[in-house]
Amino acid sequence: MEELNLSDRLRLIAGLIKKGSKVADIGTDHGYLPIFLVKSGITDRVIAMDVRKGPLKKAEDNTRAFCVFDQIELRLSDGLAALEKGEADTVTISGMGGRLIQSILTNGMEKLDKSTRLIVSPQSELREFRIFLKEKGFLVLEEHMMTEDGQFYVIMECVYMGADYAPQTIEEAKLRYGESLLREKNESLKAYLYKEKRIxxxxxxxxxxxxxxEAAVQERLGQLRKDLDCIDFALEYYNFA
Known part of the structure; x- marks a missing residue:
């Protein structure tokens, strides 16, 4: 194998991963995404997992063919089961239906740290999956849509805000700071947010x-905690490159 024939969809996903990330690719199939991430210098190590032995063996063959076998750790795993907490700051899942991805995340939620990045491409049940993300503490920062070989694909960039994350914080932050300013990562707004956080x-x-x-003091502390949560939420837009 002299050239990696990566699909446009996987190239889009790869382009959303921050350089130097610790990546876990769930349902890696033949390992094309992890190989591309390492060969292109986006990251120097990837954990590639699949529930099936056949595709995982093919992924092993491919990593050897592209001379990246020592940089891609292959694991037989049902979803996130074989991943240890803290091993990955970015999780990619694609090529599956929304319900299956939902099941994988539900069963492996304890493996995710707060601020873990999730780049996911559900192929069905999009409405239900978006509701699931909000209810489980995931913030959807951006969505991308593309066509390939006559099929439509949606890729979501998300961040895990924690099990105690209140979805209403999303709307409050958008009202306070402006949704369009947050999405464009406005630099003046960023400076303002850090100033407000320090205060x-x-x-x-x-x-x-x-x-x-004193009741008044406790009430004020409670409001300040809400303010800080709102600011931290807004700053996540800037942390997700």
């Missing part, structure tokens, strides 16, 4: 140091 954290620290449990 809120300073006030929070001062109030927390007070003795007593």
């Amino acid at each position: 809120a954290e300073g006030i929070y620290t001062q109030l927390s140091a007070r003795n007593g449990q």
Whole structure:
């Protein structure tokens, strides 16, 4: 094999991964995406997992053919089962229906750290899958749509905000800071957010140091926590390149 024939869909997914990421590719099939990520210098190591032995053996053959066998760790795994918490900061899942991806994420949620990136391309049940993401603490930052070989594909860039993440924070942040400004990663807004965060954290620290449990102080601390959650949510747009 002299040239890797990567589909346009997988190239789009690869282009969404930040350089230097620790990637776990779920349902890797023949390992084309991990091979491309390593060969193109996007990352120097990938965990490639599949539930089937046949495709995983083919992926092994391909990694040897492209001389990246020592940089791609192949694991037989049902979804995220063989992944240890903290091993990956970016998870890719594609080529499956929405319900199957939903099942994989539900069964492996404990393997994800807060701020784990999820790049996913469900092939069906899109409406239900979007609802699932919101309910389970995933923030969808961007969606991309393309056609290939007569088929339509949606690729979602998401970040895991944590099980205690409140979906209403999304709408509050958009109202406060402007959805279009957030999506374009406006640099002036970014500076403003960091300024507001420093101010809120300073006030929070001062109030927390007070003795007593005055109702007014506790109410103000609660509001500051909500403000900081909202700011942190907004800053995730900038963290996801």
